[in-house]
Amino acid sequence: MTSEGDALTVERIPKKLYERELRRLQQELVAMHQWVKDTGARVVVIFEGRDAAGKGSAIKRVSEYLNPRVARVVALPTPTEREKTQWYFQRYVQHLPAAGEMVLFDRSWYNRAGVEIVMGYCTNAQYQLFLKQVPQFERMLVEDGIILLKYWFSVSDREQEARFRSRRDDPMRRWKLSPNDVESILRWEDYSRAKDTMLVHTNIPEAPWYTVESDDKRRARINMISHMLSKIPYEHHEPPVIDFPPRPASTGYKRPPRPLDTYVPDVAAELLRAYTTRKATKKSS
Numbered sequence: 001m002t003s004e005g006d007a008l009t010v011e012r013i014p015k016k017l018y019e020r021e022l023r024r025l026q027q028e029l030v031a032m033h034q035w036v037k038d039t040g041a042r043v044v045v046i047f048e049g050r051d052a053a054g055k056g057s058a059i060k061r062v063s064e065y066l067n068p069r070v071a072r073v074v075a076l077p078t079p080t081e082r083e084k085t086q087w088y089f090q091r092y093v094q095h096l097p098a099a100g101e102m103v104l105f106d107r108s109w110y111n112r113a114g115v116e117i118v119m120g121y122c123t124n125a126q127y128q129l130f131l132k133q134v135p136q137f138e139r140m141l142v143e144d145g146i147i148l149l150k151y152w153f154s155v156s157d158r159e160q161e162a163r164f165r166s167r168r169d170d171p172m173r174r175w176k177l178s179p180n181d182v183e184s185i186l187r188w189e190d191y192s193r194a195k196d197t198m199l200v201h202t203n204i205p206e207a208p209w210y211t212v213e214s215d216d217k218r219r220a221r222i223n224m225i226s227h228m229l230s231k232i233p234y235e236h237h238e239p240p241v242i243d244f245p246p247r248p249a250s251t252g253y254k255r256p257p258r259p260l261d262t263y264v265p266d267v268a269a270e271l272l273r274a275y276t277t278r279k280a281t282k283k284s285s
Contacts (some may be wrong), residue, residue, distance in 0.1 A: 019217040025225045029097045033066045035234035040099035042146045043212045046108045049153030052163040054214040061221050075106035113198035118190045131201040138207040153214040
C-alpha cells in the first residue's frame with residue numbers, strides 16, 4: 001500500500017468486465033436492501049475522502065436501484081447559525097436510520113476532522129473534543145445494533161488535480177468545483193496530516209476505517225461495494241409476488257376530446273424529422 005498522494009500504477013478494468021460485475025453487485029445490493037427492509041436492520045455507511053476522490057460516484061452506483069424509502073443518501077449543507085450552537089453530532093443524529101432503513105452519508109460528522117480544522121471553520125478546542133467524543137458516539141451506535149461502515153476514498157494528488165481540471169472544463173460538471181477544492185491543492189499536506197490524526201483517534205475495533213484506493217474509479221466502486229456486501233449479514237429475501245387482477249369490463253367511460261388538453265410541445269417529433277432528413281440526405285449523396 002502506498003501513502004496517499006502517490007499514484008498507484010494499476011491496470012484499468014475493461015469497461016465490459018466492469019459493467020458486468022457492477023450489474024451483478026447491484027443485484028446483490030437489491031437483495032441486501034430487501035433484507036434490511038424485512039428484518040428491520042439499521043445500516044449506516046459513511047463515505048469520506050478528499051475532494052474528487054470518487055465518493056459521489058460510488059454512492060450513485062450503490063443507490064441506483066434501491067428504494068429511496070429504504071436507502072437514503074444524506075449530504076448535509078453548511079450548518080446554519082442555529083446548528084452551529086448545537087451539540088456537534090446533533091444534526092447528524094436526526095438522519096440516522098430507523099428499523100428497515102439504510103443511510104449513506106456523503107460526508108458525515110468527520111467534516112470536523114477534515115475540512116473544518118484545516119480551513120479554520122472550528123476551534124482547536126472543538127476539534128479536540130470531537131476526537132474524544134466520536135469513538136464514544138460510534139460505540140453507542142454499534143451497541144444499539146446499528147451496522148456502521150466507514151470508507152475512506154484515497155486519491156493521489158495528480159489524479160485529484162486531473163479531475164478538478166476535468167470539472168472546470170466540463171460545463172455539465174463545473175458546479176462541482178468550489179473555491180475549497182482549489183484550496184485543497186494548496187493544503188494537500190495539511191489534509192494529509194488531518195487524515196492521519198483522524199485515523200489514529202477514530203479507527204476503533206467497533207467501527208474501523210476501510211481505505212478504498214480510488215485513482216481508478218471502476219476498481220474503487222467494485223472493491224467498495226463488494227466489501228460492503230461482505231460486511232452486512234444479509235440473506236436473500238424474495239419480495240412478495242404481486243398478482244394482477246383481471247381488468248374489469250368497461251362501464252362506458254369515454255375520454256374527453258384531446259383538443260381540450262394542453263400538451264407540451266412535441267420537440268421529439270421535430271428532432272426525429274430533422275434526423276430522418278439528415279440521414280436521407282447523407283444516403284443520397
